[in-house]
Amino acid sequence: MTETPRQPETPMEGRKSLSTALLLALFLGPFGAHRFYMGRRGSATMMLLLAVTIAGLLVCLAWLMIDLPRIPAMIRQHNAALAQRRAIESRARAHGFPALS
Numbered sequence: 001m002t003e004t005p006r007q008p009e010t011p012m013e014g015r016k017s018l019s020t021a022l023l024l025a026l027f028l029g030p031f032g033a034h035r036f037y038m039g040r041r042g043s044a045t046m047m048l049l050l051a052v053t054i055a056g057l058l059v060c061l062a063w064l065m066i067d068l069p070r071i072p073a074m075i076r077q078h079n080a081a082l083a084q085r086r087a088i089e090s091r092a093r094a095h096g097f098p099a100l101s
Contacts, residue, residue, distance in 0.1 A: 021037055029061075029068075032044035032045070
């Protein structure tokens with residue numbers, strides 16, 4: 001069985017956008033949409049489940065107020081980790097090792 005060559009990834013593939021995350025936080029923040037976008041499914045699910053009740057919605061609004069100034073740092077952290085993973089994969093391919101998957 002031959003392995004089909006992988007298409008080269010575009011530099012932007014997988015990167016998260018600050019403007020998208022902020023818009024999601026502003027419009028759907030209490031429901032955890034910005035956290036789903038950033039791949040933080042556990043805390044996003046918790047926000048979504050809490051937002052069902054009035055008291056939980058107030059907790060989610062407070063949580064959102066804490067998250068808003070932290071979103072740029074979360075985006076930078078995600079994009080830096082993605083760049084590091086791509087660098088490791090490219091070095092591994094250059095030396096003949098299989099992809100990390």
